[in-house]
Amino acid sequence: MSEEKEIKVKVGTKSRTIHVDYLARVEGEGSLYIRTNQNKVEELTLKIFEPPRFFEALLRGRSHTDAPDITSRICGICPVAYQMSAVCALEEGLGINIPEYIHQLRRLLYCGEWIESHTLHIFMLHAPDFLHYADMVQMSKEHPDIVNMGLRIKKAGNEIIKNLGGRQIHPINVKVGGFYKIPSEKELTSLIPILTEALRMCKQSMYWINTLTFPNFDRSYEYVSIYNDNEYPISRGRIVSSSGLNITAGEFLSHFEEQQVHYSTALHCMMKGKGAYLVGPMARYNLCRDKLSTSTLQLLDEIQFEKACTNPFRSIIIRMAEVYYAIEEAIRIISTFKDYSMSPSIEYKIKEMTCHAVTEAPRGLLFHKYQINSDGNITNANIIPPTSQNQRTIENDLYKIASDDKSLSDDQLRYKCEVAIRNYDPCISCSAHFLNLERKKM
């Protein structure tokens, strides 16, 4: 070994190891390890060491009615997504037809989560990267107006969830069949001024984000998202991909499979025959751009944003556009909602069944599958969160960065890799069932 090493030095080659043992500004615990030799990446692992919590196992034997409240505890940042995938799956299996007014209120609640979660990521976790600040508090000293706008927009999203869901984190109002309570007209319409102000701030924030400098990066991806003819996808529609996949949630497991890797407590989900794929804002934008509202598209045209985005470093712009869209959508739903006196939920009968659903969590496709017995108890559960699905794609991005950017110092490479990981807003708590950068010098 030492002889071999000597030879390498003689021919002037370089080998190095980059190691980040605790990734900052991501949700949950993970690390990154990269070992390069002669500028070739020999080993790269995005390691998730978030301790497993065995949700699929602990759901067994419990009432199906527990699913929305328990699965929301998988993630404190996107609990609404978990509640929605759970109830959509169970309602599909139980044959419950959710009336349009309940669907609209759920879309409103989900918009609240998109606004809150995306804004947290844009202003608190990702924007500081492009300006080389350690965090939002440091950024606020030189960009107080921007940070304040971010906080106000975030709060607007949280206000929706609090109003309709009872509280921001792990809301309590969602149940199989509908809601426990429909808010009053006064309660819902009180959100309009806050949302109108947030929409204005969103536009200003977009102009600011557009002034940031993003690294050049391009790769070809397989995008996967929900598609719906009538609306930008949140919870209704079929699963589509850039290579032409078009399936129902029930067919998901025939086309995708989870693989376990020895270095991670998160399972990697792959598309059968295709391998790694990408879910989340970039996938939704590239597959469903035409479903965004006219004013969102006008805003994107105004900043001359590309019609197809293949640079994940620029996904922060798409997140901002989705926030703009979600605020507009929330205002639309509240302004047109009339059914305050309707029943908050639909009665149903229990039956033995297997059910599936996908919804669009802020980070991308969230798949739930349940099997229920004739007593209404869960006999089997399978949950595939977005970060599991994006993990291999993140590794592939890092592989390209570590192979292509030979002139970067160890520190620069480490920094760029960390930013590249944050491009995906990885949610590690979700995926453990995630990060540390190691670039090892041989």
Place this chain on the structure above:
Amino acid sequence: MNKLSIINKQLPKLAVFKFASCDGCQLTLLDCEDEILQLAKIVEIAHFPEATKTHIEGPYDITLIEGSITTEHDKALIQQIRASSKKLITIGACANAGGIQALKNFANIDSYKEIVYARPEYISTLATSTPISDHVHVDFELQGCPINKEQLLEVINSFVLEKVPCIKSHSVCIECKMKNNVCVSVAHGKPCLGPVTHAGCGAICPSYNRGCYGCYGPKETPDPSALTSWWEKHLNTRKETIKGLLSNFNCAAEAFKKTWKKYDE
């Protein structure tokens, strides 16, 4: 005077550590949209990886712990954190009672691993999910799944000012009465854990026409058995429903555990 003393003194160092959890309780700090920039003026955020790349070595004046202990690695880490913390505060049901993942304490861990992972041998985890107080001395426990934002700010503020936090230890039932809610149990026959659950949420569930499901954990000196017997007698509540209600986010909290175990056949 007080202000001056804070300015002249070095700011107390705040650290946030995470164990097995959903991140919701530490997110509560980032959800303080109106207060977070102010907070950064009264404490020095020395370690909070979810929010900042900055890492300042301990010792820390105030340490917030989220999550439960589920691995050998974490069992050792909590000892180190305690040793470098002047005051250690646990936040949320995971850190205080083991969380929903403590359901595995009552099951076979190997079968759990097999249900979730194809290669269970890659997964190293303890058979139990335990609260932080099982491992080290805890100076204050803030209950809730998730914790309440105002209560968190009160606790941090109090530790900065070296005073006792004003956190009421009465029940959700009292909060509910103070909100003038109609009782969901008495009037609508719904089992509600309000009488035995720690206050702090603001009686959200009964305010949304549902029974409390105990996510804030047991209140001071609760008697869940008396409550569940009443449910059985007057509401005809099924045993499975009672077990389900008490065996969720605080399933391993002593008072709740003792009661749901009775309904576990």
